[in-house]
Amino acid sequence: MPSPAAWLARCWERAARARPPGRSEARRRPAGLALVSEGRLRGRLLPAGKAALGAPGEAMAAAGPRRGAWLALAALLAWSGGRARGYFPEERWVPESPARPPRVLLALLARNAAHSLPAALGCLERLRHPKDRLALWVATDHNVDNTTAVLREWLMNVQNMYHSVEWRPMEQPRSYLDEEGPKHWSNSRYEHVMKLRQAALQSARDMWADYILFVDADNLLTNPDTLGLLIAENKTVVAPMLDSRAAYSNFWCGMTSQGYYKRTPAYIPIRKRDRQGCFAVPMVHSTFLINLQKEATRSLVFYPPHPDYTWAFDDIIVFAFACRQAEVQMYVCNKEVYGFLPVPLRSHSTLRDEVESFMHVQLEVMVKNPPVESSRYLSVPPKIPDKMGFDEVFMINLKRRTDRRERMLRALYEQEIDCKVVEAVDGKAMNTSQVEALGIKMLPGYKDPYHGRPLTKGELGCFLSHYKVWQEVVERGLEKSVVFEDDLRFEIFFKRRMMNLIYDLEEEGLDWDLIYIGRKRMQVEHPEKAVPHVRNLVEADYSYWTLAYVISLQGAQKLLDAQPLSKMLPVDEFLPVMFDKHPVFCPGMYFLLGKWFLLSCSLALFQVGFYLLWPCHLSEAKNTGQLKWISLSVVRSGVASSRGCWTATSIVPDCWPGWLGLMGARVQASEEQLH
Structure with missing residues (x-):
């Protein structure tokens, strides 16, 4: 088959050799139309006398080549199989540019x-x-x-x-x-x-x-x-x-x-x-x-x-x-979390109050979000951390929980508090041989309210972590130290209130062993006795949690002298037992008690940082399943008291009654589903 160029040249040659029509042929054309073929070439019929060429003979002479050219072009398009495109092909169109961002x-x-x-x-x-x-x-x-x-x-x-x-x-x-x-x-x-x-x-x-x-x-x-x-x-x-x-x-x-x-x-x-x-x-x-x-x-x-x-x-x-x-x-x-702002202070507040209030906003941001970084275009003076007048500030953290460690270290740095990180004992990584080598034995008859078994590995590791701190306090002879866990949230004005508390204690010359500064008070129906001449300090009653506390050298020594590893309890149960503040357990059955001085801030300086019901919470001490609230009415020595806890539904029938029955208490447990 000839190429398109050769075929087109041949068509042009044939058109040039075509003989023009004679005058008689032109005379026989209808008078109303002229050059029909040319008119069709242009897409319309031309009236007589409107021909592009002059005389009829000249028009007919020129029509032959033009008609041949048109036929040649039409044949070429047909030969191309419809592959021809318009003069402005679609793929060459430029889309509209987007609107500029608003000013x-x-x-x-x-x-x-x-x-x-x-x-x-x-x-x-x-x-x-x-x-x-x-x-x-x-x-x-x-x-x-x-x-x-x-x-x-x-x-x-x-x-x-x-x-x-x-x-x-x-x-x-x-x-x-x-x-x-x-x-x-x-x-x-x-x-x-x-x-x-x-x-x-x-x-x-x-x-x-x-x-x-x-x-x-x-x-x-x-x-x-x-x-x-x-x-x-x-x-x-x-x-x-x-x-x-x-x-x-x-x-x-x-x-x-x-x-x-x-x-x-x-x-x-x-x-x-x-x-x-x-x-x-x-x-x-x-x-x-x-x-x-x-x-x-x-x-x-x-x-x-x-x-x-x-x-x-x-x-x-x-x-x-x-x-x-x-x-x-x-x-x-409120579709998203956009940002944070401080709560307005009273009109008589000082600029120092405002500085500390804004710092607390930054701490609150870090509870669920990354910390707020300062401007890159400002020279911010470095902070100068100190120990708030304590001999040591301990922060207990599992090595594998880097997220909590980084958050706590940043929170302490923002408040200019220096601390020593204590690597927590990972109870989940301990086997039976390691537990026996440490001489650890569970308190006879004790069953944990969360699982109906003596202790979880997480609770074991938690106790050993605090035990490690008590040992260091005694070995180094630290007169007063503060202990933080890594899942707490600081309350506003924490550092100032903490330093004022220690100052008042020293001014009064009080004898003390341990002071809760972050706890969950359980005996809420009875007021706690205030400590005279010291603001916001009370004699602590039965409490949960060991989020944060201040411990003296003599207090740490007393806890070690009790030899708790041979009759272990969860640490937040052990402390009330040792200070004879437990509503059920009689400490004299297993521990030799001297005179203890357990105090607490009446206004907590901390709160728990990650609640059990939060989606992001992962407890290292307890493995919770479906949660229910267990309210317990306990009668001991003729005195009624109540307490409650979050527990797993699978152990409701026998966990608390079994342990409390061992202590000679009558227990009435009521259970209601948490909605």
Whole structure:
């Protein structure tokens, strides 16, 4: 078969040799149509006299070659089998480019925030939004710390990364004339903050920003997608729900007719995320986004207050009223964990209180999330850990639980506490020969309430870990030491309260052996006896848990002298037994007792870090199955008492009655399913 080029050339040659028609043939053509073949070539019929060529003979002479060319082209297309494409093939089309990210003005107001800025600015740096589409508007005033210097250093280092920077520092005065302290919100302070927010809003409008994001200097936006998620909600005013150590957050669900906070049933389900979504609320504050593309935002103002405003002179209430007058609905979203904020302190609180309160926010973040890293563009001074006046600070941790070790070490470092890590005994890795070699024997008749057997390997390892600490205290002659387990959560102001407690003990010259500073009190129906002249200290009654405690040299020696390895109990049962605080067990049957001094903080300085019902919890001491609550009514020596515990359903019928029956107690066990 000839090639397409040769075949096409042959067709052109045949067309050139075609004889033009004579005049008589042209005369016989119908008068209404001219050059039908040419008209079809062009896709239409041409009227007579509209031929492209001059005389009819010339037109017919030219029609032959053109007709042959057209036939040749048609034949070529047919030969190609439909493989021909249009002039602009589909695969060469260029898709539309995506829209550019919206322009956002980030407004940051800071006062006496040098302690929180490194972490807060680090969170802002990690927001997933192109920095060339972000403008910074930063203001600070009336500082007694070095907030201005911190912000200036940060802005100098990041200014080239962002679209623009507006910097409004005020060095003087250092305080308001009508304020009582750095945490007191006077009318002058309210007015100044409203003016600053209004200036930021006007700057956003002047630069044609699409959005403005207001962020307080102590709010930690730990979720880097926060800005994008808020924009996607397409609300006029929307806030991310921020978590705190209490029920407090950055929104209200109710407002009184005078503009004050109102308790509503809707608040707690939203705050606890039992209900998730974006909810219409009368108030959001601290961190929120305004969509300036919405027409209604043209009426929004922070200052001056609306002419009809008669409520309290408060910046957040004034803005909420402005939104109401502009018919703008506020929303709060709790679909994800966006960040954290501190609980407001009282007006007479000090700057030191605020520093420690914010540090506790960072500790709470670490309970379920990675720690908040400081800004890379700030020079943060290193912390100087100490032992809080103790001879040693012990932290017990299993070597394979690196997650807990890293969290605890970071939490202690943030509080400037130095510690010694004690490698816990891994009871799960011990075999029978190792247990016998240590001379370990279980207390006769004891059955663990969780499994109906003497002890789990985890409880065995837990006891041996604490036993190791007691041995070191005695060997090194440590007069006073503190012991931490690795699954605790620090309460606010822990270090200061701990140091004050030890100071008061030494001032009073009290004799003591062991002091609980993290426990679960069991005898809650009877008040504990207060220790005279020492704040927040009581004589400890029956308690669970050994999260944290202070132990003296004589206390450690007494525990070792009891030779507990030969009659072992779980450590949180052993301590009440040794101090004769157990409601059931009679210690004189197995232990020689002297005079013991067991004390406790009336307000715990810790709480357990990982509860059994948390999905992330993995107990190293107990292997729990389906959980039920077992309430036990115990009668001993004519005195009724009650206690309870979480236990596995499989051992309810015989575990506690068997052990308590050995001690001569009458037990009535009632069981109800946990819902």
